[in-house]
Amino acid sequence: MRILLLVLLLLAMAATAYVLVRGVIAMASGKDVTGEQQQNYMRKRVLFQGIAIVIVILILVVAGQAGK
Incomplete structure (x- = not known):
């Protein structure tokens, strides 16, 4: 689950940078x-x-729940 979220985060960050440029x-x-x-x-x-x-x-x- 965390890896999927990290990949989605990277995609969202890349999309943000692309639209900004x-x-x-x-x-x-x-x-x-x-x-x-x-x-x-904008x-x-x-x-x-x-x-x-x-x-x-x-x-x-997710990280907080995994620590419990």
């Missing part, structure tokens, strides 16, 4: 005048960060 590249290109695409990247980044935090909490819960 894509957002920075989109912002640097200056093509999106309205900022709609940048807002979309929402995705926050979503993936939230997922990563939930997975970290699950890892801590």
Whole structure:
């Protein structure tokens, strides 16, 4: 179970980093005048960060139960 959670955590962290880099590249290109695409990247980044935090909490819960 812990290995599955660690793999999911790594995937969530990689997705967060990917969306962050894509957002920075989109912002640097200056093509999106309205900022709609940048807002979309921001929402995705926050979503993936939230997922990563939930997975970290699950890892801590599983580790706490294994210690009992």
